[in-house]
Amino acid sequence: MDSGFDFDVIERSLGYLFREGMTFTITLTLIAMTGGIIFGTLLAMMRLSSIKPVSWLAGAYVNLMRSIPLVLVIFWFFFLVPYIGAWVIGSNQPIKVGAFYSAAITFTMFEAAYYCEIMRAGIQSIARGQVWSGYALGLNYWQTMGHIVLPQAFRNMVPVLLTQTIILFQDTSLVYVISATDFLGAASKVANRDYRLVEMYSFVAVVYFIVSYSLSLVVKRLQNRIAIIR
Amino acid sequence: MHYSWHWKVLLETEPGGSGTYLHYLIVGLGWTLATALAAWVIALTLGAFVGTVRTTNLRWAVRLGNFYVEIFRNVPLIVQMFLWFFVVPELLPKALGDFVKQMPPPWGSYLPAVMCLGIFTSVRVAEQVRAGINSLPRGQRFAGTAMGLTEAQTYRHVILPQAFRIILPPLTSEFMNVIKNSSVALTIGLLELTGRARAMQEFSFRVFEAFTAATVIYLLTNLIVVLLMRGIEKKVRVPGLIAAGGAPMAGH
Numbered sequence: 001m002d003s004g005f006d007f008d009v010i011e012r013s014l015g016y017l018f019r020e021g022m023t024f025t026i027t028l029t030l031i032a033m034t035g036g037i038i039f040g041t042l043l044a045m046m047r048l049s050s051i052k053p054v055s056w057l058a059g060a061y062v063n064l065m066r067s068i069p070l071v072l073v074i075f076w077f078f079f080l081v082p083y084i085g086a087w088v089i090g091s092n093q094p095i096k097v098g099a100f101y102s103a104a105i106t107f108t109m110f111e112a113a114y115y116c117e118i119m120r121a122g123i124q125s126i127a128r129g130q131v132w133s134g135y136a137l138g139l140n141y142w143q144t145m146g147h148i149v150l151p152q153a154f155r156n157m158v159p160v161l162l163t164q165t166i167i168l169f170q171d172t173s174l175v176y177v178i179s180a181t182d183f184l185g186a187a188s189k190v191a192n193r194d195y196r197l198v199e200m201y202s203f204v205a206v207v208y209f210i211v212s213y214s215l216s217l218v219v220k221r222l223q224n225r226i227a228i229i230r
Numbered sequence: 231m232h233y234s235w236h237w238k239v240l241l242e243t244e245p246g247g248s249g250t251y252l253h254y255l256i257v258g259l260g261w262t263l264a265t266a267l268a269a270w271v272i273a274l275t276l277g278a279f280v281g282t283v284r285t286t287n288l289r290w291a292v293r294l295g296n297f298y299v300e301i302f303r304n305v306p307l308i309v310q311m312f313l314w315f316f317v318v319p320e321l322l323p324k325a326l327g328d329f330v331k332q333m334p335p336p337w338g339s340y341l342p343a344v345m346c347l348g349i350f351t352s353v354r355v356a357e358q359v360r361a362g363i364n365s366l367p368r369g370q371r372f373a374g375t376a377m378g379l380t381e382a383q384t385y386r387h388v389i390l391p392q393a394f395r396i397i398l399p400p401l402t403s404e405f406m407n408v409i410k411n412s413s414v415a416l417t418i419g420l421l422e423l424t425g426r427a428r429a430m431q432e433f434s435f436r437v438f439e440a441f442t443a444a445t446v447i448y449l450l451t452n453l454i455v456v457l458l459m460r461g462i463e464k465k466v467r468v469p470g471l472i473a474a475g476g477a478p479m480a481g482h
Contacts, residue, residue, distance in 0.1 A: 064449075067406075067410075067449055067452045068410065068445050068448045068449070069410040069411070069412075069413035069414075069424055069448070070413075072424045072427070072441065072444060072445065075424070075428060075431075075441060076441050076445075079431075079437045079438070079441070080438075083233060170304075170305075170306035170307070171306065173306040173308050173309060174306075174308055174414070176308060176417060177416070177417060184306070184308065188312075197316040197317070198316065198317050198320050198321075201309065201312045201313055201316055202317060204309055204312075205305045205309050205313055208304065208305050208306055208309055209304045209305050212303075212304035212305070213300060213304045216300075216304065
């Protein structure tokens with residue numbers, strides 16, 4: 001390793017890093033966020049259900065996901081998804097699933113457990129009387145949830161949901177373990193090819209910091225605005 | 231689609247010849263715990279210090295503390311792991327850097343992993359400590375001053391003993407996070423539990439047996455930690471003081 005910080009290697013690979021790597025990272029984050037919030041909200045409704053087996057099942061899923069490391073979950077789904085896919089389409093060979101789809105499924109399923117806990121707190125923050133008045137107006141469970149409870153729960157929880165999304169954005173870098181080319185993966189490939197590990201990893205850290213810190217400032221401002229309205 | 235299970239693989243000898251695969255995984259758990267515990271010592275020490283400093287009136291210290299927290303909270307754990315493993319030895323004085331790089335395995339991965347996890351977690355501990363101190367009524371501080379205690383004495387005898395008991399439940403979940411997060415150290419070559427499950431899958435081709443075994447071991451570890459901490463929480467609980475549950479926090 002020769003001395004001196006080589007900025008040139010960063011400049012040369014900028015296009016690759018952002019066009020390939022960052023695009024992967026951001027797409028994965030957005031998909032997992034959308035899927036995770038939808039699935040997580042359903043899980044939260046299941047956990048709060050008065051039907052025991054339903055709430056037990058959701059609780060078991062959430063606790064399982066929250067008890068094992070994300071890296072292990074990534075490995076699980078990486079090997080499991082081809083089998084599930086084969087089972088779904090009735091093939092007797094495990095189907096081939098790319099790293100991106102595998103990662104998208106993994107993060108959606110994993111983050112859902114965390115979004116679930118946030119949405120559960122959000123639903124519980126709505127006064128019970130609102131649910132009863134919904135029923136009194138003749139609405140059924142889904143109408144009460146969809147028109148009265150969830151919109152308010154969601155709004156109360158927007159800052160926490162977004163903070164969780166910043167964590168998700170950082171966590172997507174763990175797809176490195178299945179050799180996907182996300183932002184870190186792209187940087188790591190350049191780093192190893194040109195033997196410029198110090199430069200590339202420092203650059204990656206700086207970029208992640210700038211993005212995450214800016215987003216957290218946005219969330220903080222949003223939090224203050226919501227706090228004033230209520 | 232059908233997967234034929236072969237659980238006996240756990241009792242077969244692993245290629246390294248150290249014993250059965252089950253033994254191989256249990257040793258992995260040992261490394262997971264050794265990493266997590268050492269990191270936890272760093273995290274508690276630094277976290278308690280930084281968290282406390284951020285509640286004082288020293289403006290520069292508060293700012294420095296905030297800076298520290300923001301830096302280590304906004305960079306992904308795996309990137310921090312790479313920084314400690316690949317970048318820090320290059321920045322150290324040459325002799326020390328070479329010494330770190332030439333440490334025999336697994337110490338060459340263990341040391342950076344512990345430093346990385348310790349500091350990463352200290353930030354989260356610092357946030358909890360600060361929240362715990364701020365949740366105490368301001369009267370406690372005034373009462374300390376009124377009794378003629380200095381600020382340091384007030385912290386030592388009045389504020390901190392209460393704050394630490396209040397934040398014990400969130401600290402428990404932070405400790406479980408360190409155990410889980412130590413799996414990221416496999417990326418710098420530390421063969422802890424997840425790393426060994428992955429290696430076992432590569433040697434034996436028994437994918438789901440390996441991961442199921444690791445999952446069960448993690449679940450049992452969690453269970454033991456929760457039961458242990460519940461006992462401690464019961465013991466140190468301040469009568470009449472309810473734990474600051476409050477708002478849900480995002481996190482892993």
